[in-house]
Amino acid sequence: MSGIxxxxxxxxxxxxxxxxxxxxxxxxxxxxxxxxxxxxASISLMDHGSxxxxxxxxxxxxxxxxxxxxxxGEGPCLDAVRDGRPVLATDLSDPSEQRWPAFRDAMLESGVxxxxxxxxxxxxxxxxxxxxxxxxxGHLTDEALAGGLLAAELAALPLLDLMTxxxxxxxxxxxxxxxxxxxxLERVEVYQATGMIMGATGMGPSExxxxxxxxxxARGETASEVAWAVVERRLLLDADDWSPQP
Amino acid sequence: xxxSREREVTQAFVSLASHLANGYDVVDLLNDLTVDCARLLDxxxxxxxxxxxxxxxxxxxxxxxxxxxxxxxxxxxxxGPCRDCFLERAAVSVPELVAESARWPQFVPAALEAxxxxxxxLPMRFRDSVLGVLGLFGTTVGALRPEDLxxxxxxxxxxxxxxxxxxxxxxxxxxxxxxxTALTSRVVxxxxxxxxxxxxxxxxxxxxxxxxxFARDHNLRLTKVAQEIVSRALSAEAVLEHARAKSQSRS
Numbered sequence: 001m002s003g004i005x006x007x008x009x010x011x012x013x014x015x016x017x018x019x020x021x022x023x024x025x026x027x028x029x030x031x032x033x034x035x036x037x038x039x040x041a042s043i044s045l046m047d048h049g050s051x052x053x054x055x056x057x058x059x060x061x062x063x064x065x066x067x068x069x070x071x072x073g074e075g076p077c078l079d080a081v082r083d084g085r086p087v088l089a090t091d092l093s094d095p096s097e098q099r100w101p102a103f104r105d106a107m108l109e110s111g112v113x114x115x116x117x118x119x120x121x122x123x124x125x126x127x128x129x130x131x132x133x134x135x136x137x138g139h140l141t142d143e144a145l146a147g148g149l150l151a152a153e154l155a156a157l158p159l160l161d162l163m164t165x166x167x168x169x170x171x172x173x174x175x176x177x178x179x180x181x182x183x184x185l186e187r188v189e190v191y192q193a194t195g196m197i198m199g200a201t202g203m204g205p206s207e208x209x210x211x212x213x214x215x216x217x218a219r220g221e222t223a224s225e226v227a228w229a230v231v232e233r234r235l236l237l238d239a240d241d242w243s244p245q246p
Numbered sequence: 247x248x249x250s251r252e253r254e255v256t257q258a259f260v261s262l263a264s265h266l267a268n269g270y271d272v273v274d275l276l277n278d279l280t281v282d283c284a285r286l287l288d289x290x291x292x293x294x295x296x297x298x299x300x301x302x303x304x305x306x307x308x309x310x311x312x313x314x315x316x317x318x319x320x321x322x323x324x325x326g327p328c329r330d331c332f333l334e335r336a337a338v339s340v341p342e343l344v345a346e347s348a349r350w351p352q353f354v355p356a357a358l359e360a361x362x363x364x365x366x367x368l369p370m371r372f373r374d375s376v377l378g379v380l381g382l383f384g385t386t387v388g389a390l391r392p393e394d395l396x397x398x399x400x401x402x403x404x405x406x407x408x409x410x411x412x413x414x415x416x417x418x419x420x421x422x423x424x425x426x427t428a429l430t431s432r433v434v435x436x437x438x439x440x441x442x443x444x445x446x447x448x449x450x451x452x453x454x455x456x457x458x459x460f461a462r463d464h465n466l467r468l469t470k471v472a473q474e475i476v477s478r479a480l481s482a483e484a485v486l487e488h489a490r491a492k493s494q495s496r497s
Contacts, residue, residue: 008300019397146299188317189313190439194440195437197443198444199440199442231440231450
């Protein structure tokens, strides 16, 4: 098995058996530290009303550093989500690094010299980021960066769960590898049904996917089964359970 | 090759070349390309599957927007001639699907159920790698003629060129970024079709026609119109109203 195949398998298995969405996010962050040559990792959720913030980390320092971006209103993770692309700061101690002065100073004081912020997409919209922290300056190796991008894909799962206010955790398919779980959502009928829920309710794409998934969990069905029922109009969209959360 | 077919093939390539030279929307161009395949080759339906950064195949374009037909393409993420073509990096010909149900126990029944009897899968080559697969589905049993396979491979290669717009992009990371952008555009297109289908009580093929009509009549890119519908920068009603006005003026 090549290095990247091994990383894919180990990251995909990292969240198995988690006791909650937060636990799953923490496990993924720990796996990043174990596998990707970084010293800390955290996952944050944005653009979801009052629940924005840091929702998973490998340790307390990473969680605190990540949260500072909200305090300062600046940071690589905010940029990564806004622009929908990775933001890599390989040397925060370089005087020419002027992108986030307040955040940079706080990082350097804590002994962090490099940060890699990777955006996390749900239903084609960017809802959060995976931040990787390192005390040593310099680039990630190609393999570590590729692994980080894989982890950022997987981070969509705990973020989706965190966005589901009425989630019944027992209904979540925890036995699946993260990749199988993601594949169950990356389907034409799920995209189309997400669009139909958006059309019926005025929600954005990530919120519509959250509702579709919650509906599936509540009925013990797969996202694909609910999506087919929506697309084939066997399941009507004006029912109350599709409305946004109060 | 008969004169009329030769003319059609020429027209298809002239049109593709003109789009490639003058700027284009990748989703729109690849959809046209699959429609060209279905018309020019002796097949019923064509679909393009594209591999993401981790080697998983996704539906990128298809000659039919019917959800069940897209599903047949999508199924090949797990198994099927298109997946084998991608992994083996070589064309896979299946002149008689029904004889292969042991080889692909899930794919074959689904493809038969959708009305297909034969499949030919051609690799989308780019330099020394394979970006995805062009799947050609027939409703009759039998192998494609050699000249059809050659033409199909040429169209698959055009698709690769269209996807990797910046052919100076030598490193795999830059190529992957282009492919990911194309795949995201397809996701947004499906979401926008869903919005229009719901608001306008349309089926998915109708929703696609309405969306594309609006884009062409306003000289906008298909992907941009889809993005604006999804972000609600453009109201679904405006797009539906345009289609209604258009059909009234025709009748």
